[in-house]
Amino acid sequence: MEDRENLNRLRWRCTRRAMLEMDLLLGEFLDRIFPTLGPEQAAAFVTLADMEDLELWPLINGSRECADAVQAEVVALLRNVRVK
Amino acid sequence: MYDTVKGSDWLGDQDAIEYMCRMAPEVVVELEHFGMPFDRTDEGKIYQRPFGGHMSNFGEKPVRRACAAADRTGHAMLHALYQRNVRANTQFFVEWMALDLIRDDSGQVLGVIALEMETGEVVAFHAKATVFATGGAGRIFYSSTNAFINTGDGLGMAARAGIALEDMEFWQFHPTGVAGAGVLITEGVRGEGGILRNSANERFMERYAPNAKDLASRDVVSRAMVTEINEGRGCGPNKDFVLLDITHLDPATIMKRLPGIREISIQFAGIDPIKAPIPVVPTCHYQMGGVPTNYKGQVVADDGTPVKGFYAAGEVACASVHGANRLGTNSLLDLLVFGKSSGDSVIDDLKSGTIGLKELPVDYAERTMARLNRLNTQTGGADVNATRLELQRTMQKHCGVFRFKDMLSEGVAKILDIEKAVARTEIKDKSQVWNTARVEALELDNLIEVAKATMISAEARKESRGAHVRDDAPDTAANPNGRDDINWHKHTLWHRDANRLDYKPVIMKPLSVESIALKTRSY
Known part of the structure; x- marks a missing residue:
């Protein structure tokens, strides 16, 4: 896929979830933080965004720990997002 | 039934x-x-x-x-x-x-x-x-x-x-959605002593529901909030929200009883409710x-x-x-x-x-x-x-x-x-x-x-x-x-x-x- 297509797909995964909190957090992250990530962290974010809400939300609200170290770094960044 | x-x-x-x-x-x-x-x-x-x-x-x-x-x-x-x-x-x-x-x-x-x-x-x-x-x-x-x-x-x-x-x-409305974001702030916040205030810092629910005050039913609280906003007593530059205040509560109580709410307020309103009130509006919830x-x-x-x-x-x-x-x-x-x-x-x-x-x-x-x-x-x-x-x-x-x-x-x-x-x-x-x-x-x-x-x-x-x-x-x-x-x-x-x-x-x-x-x- 082209970059535009990949980014559109990722935006859709970020902003059409089953919880408003997730739409807002992931959408804001995509706009502000994602462009600043290195390739490893960017790939980890794509993997996280592909997870179902039931897997991802516990990681974001801290009720479950991330098994993968890079994913854990990205989740820490996600938890610090402030939606404007 | x-x-x-x-x-x-x-x-x-x-x-x-x-x-x-x-x-x-x-x-x-x-x-x-x-x-x-x-x-x-x-x-x-x-x-x-x-x-x-x-x-x-x-x-x-x-x-x-x-x-x-x-x-x-x-x-x-x-x-x-x-x-x-x-x-x-x-x-x-x-x-x-x-x-x-x-x-x-x-x-x-x-x-x-x-x-x-x-x-x-x-x-x-x-x-x-x-x-x-x-x-x-x-x-x-x-x-x-x-x-x-x-x-x-x-x-x-x-x-x-x-x-x-x-x-x-x-359509059912919930009284306390974070203004702008819409994320729900549970009724439990008012249950723990949260107070709704207008731009004059007035606890306006005392006028609408003298007994139940901030704990009146959802529709009563929502209508009171909208009346305050419509009559020009809303907060913010556009006067389009009111404030949910828990700054008077002991921070230990907030951390213990309302930890999720503190996080939501920080993430979605940019406000730590221990230090400042949360901007809220009645928010559409269910069709x-x-x-x-x-x-x-x-x-x-x-x-x-x-x-x-x-x-x-x-x-x-x-x-x-x-x-x-x-x-x-x-x-x-x-x-x-x-x-x-x-x-x-x-x-x-x-x-x-x-x-x-x-x-x-x-x-x-x-x-x-x-x-x-x-x-x-x-x-x-x-x-x-x-x-x-x-x-x-x-x-x-x-x-x-x-x-x-x-x-x-x-x-x-x-x-x-x-x-x-x-x-x-x-x-x-x-x-x-x-x-x-x-x-x-x-x-x-x-x-x-x-x-x-x-x-x-x-x-x-x-x-x-x-x-x-x-x-x-x-x-x-x-x-x-x-x-x-x-x-x-x-x-x-x-x-x-x-x-x-x-x-x-x-x-x-x-x-x-x-x-x-x-x-x-x-x-």
């Missing part, structure tokens, strides 16, 4: 309500067998908690009835049911958008037309039975607790296919109306006969069990009971030969393709995001928690103007693959149908009932709470065709028990 009828302000159909209540224990046990992690009592039974409006003996005293899995019952349910789907090898078409229903000349539904986002391909899902579980349309309002996906796609498809939408004027169905989950025409091949359950459907206002916990019960009954109806209708695979009409895709072609060729048209924002602001201002005669009339005119803009939306990106701009424009086609249905039905209903509260239908001796049973004890049916309104009687006869007669709704 009485609590649901009373909650509905007597607009719920009593056959569907009895059916739902009778099925409730069965579906709870079934969920338990599916692995739902219900909370337990010490004896190992399913724990049941008290809940607002849940009473025993026809409203005599509170009762513990609500089965729950901590504070994440809906999520746990989703998980349990998803696992059942995995087990049944259900095929999910992820990253597809359904665009339109396919109906033949007899009115039978023969499937849907859908768009695959990855390829841009438009495909017919030719089906013997079509069940909608597409959720509500809370995104028609500017301030909504609903996720972005709740754009009323099922309602838009049904309306375009000539099916009426029932009781769309009834009581929808596609008309019977208690078997079959979609019904205006005369009550089933539309062959078409079924619906959950927030998209109007069975009608919620009537003018939904009782807390009944949203989950509704989708369990009617999800199951619609599935059972599909099996019965297949077995009896009522439905089956019929040939598609020659022109089945014409309307959908014309809509897509219009979008692809539109020039000098309206911007999708700006039009959606205008729609949402208009709904919030003219058809929100507290409704005014003149504002509703103006709102109808405005929404019909916005409809013209929606008909000429333009997208700059014309590509086929992963064109999210196109999908957002198609979502707007659905939002406008729901917005029209809501505004026009609300303008027409000249009484207050449940969640539909009009300034010009106040509480009087003749019409307690502004409810006018003589003229308005009936369901609204909005038709897309010329925005025609029809009405049908409320079903007052339950399946086996005595009818619950009309009575003033007071708690």
Whole structure:
């Protein structure tokens, strides 16, 4: 896929979830933080965004720990997002 | 059953309500067998908690009835049911958008037309039975607790296919959504001592509810907040929110009892509630109306006969069990009971030969393709995001928690103007693959149908009932709470065709028990 297509797909995964909190957090992250990530962290974010809400939300609200170290770094960044 | 009828302000159909209540224990046990992690009592039974409006003996005293899995019952349910789907090898078409229903000349539904986002391909899902579980349309309002996906796609498809939408004027609002973001702040915050304040720092609920103050019922608090904002005592540069103050509470209490709320406030309002109050507004939460169905989950025409091949359950459907206002916990019960009954109806209708695979009409895709072609060729048209924002602001201002005669009339005119803009939306990106701009424009086609249905039905209903509260239908001796049973004890049916309104009687006869007669709704 082209970059535009990949980014559109990722935006859709970020902003059409089953919880408003997730739409807002992931959408804001995509706009502000994602462009600043290195390739490893960017790939980890794509993997996280592909997870179902039931897997991802516990990681974001801290009720479950991330098994993968890079994913854990990205989740820490996600938890610090402030939606404007 | 009485609590649901009373909650509905007597607009719920009593056959569907009895059916739902009778099925409730069965579906709870079934969920338990599916692995739902219900909370337990010490004896190992399913724990049941008290809940607002849940009473025993026809409203005599509170009762513990609500089965729950901590504070994440809906999520746990989703998980349990998803696992059942995995087990049944259900095929999910992820990253597809359904665009339109396919109906033949007899009115039978023969499937849907859908768009695959990855390829841009438009495909017919030719089906013997079509069940909608597409959720509500809370995104028609500017301030909504609903996720972005709740754009009323099922309602838009049904309306375009000539099916009426029932009781769309009834929307439940939650008093405390974070201003701007919409994320819900639970009632527990006021329970712990949170106070609502206006721009003069006044605890204004003392004027509206001298006894209960900030703990008055949802609708009372919401209307008080809107009155403060409308009378110029809102906060912020646009004076469009009030403040929820917990700065007087001990930080240790906040950290212990409300940790999630502190996090939500920091993340979504940029405010640490230990140090400063949270900006809040009444926020759209739940849609009581929808596609008309019977208690078997079959979609019904205006005369009550089933539309062959078409079924619906959950927030998209109007069975009608919620009537003018939904009782807390009944949203989950509704989708369990009617999800199951619609599935059972599909099996019965297949077995009896009522439905089956019929040939598609020659022109089945014409309307959908014309809509897509219009979008692809539109020039000098309206911007999708700006039009959606205008729609949402208009709904919030003219058809929100507290409704005014003149504002509703103006709102109808405005929404019909916005409809013209929606008909000429333009997208700059014309590509086929992963064109999210196109999908957002198609979502707007659905939002406008729901917005029209809501505004026009609300303008027409000249009484207050449940969640539909009009300034010009106040509480009087003749019409307690502004409810006018003589003229308005009936369901609204909005038709897309010329925005025609029809009405049908409320079903007052339950399946086996005595009818619950009309009575003033007071708690």
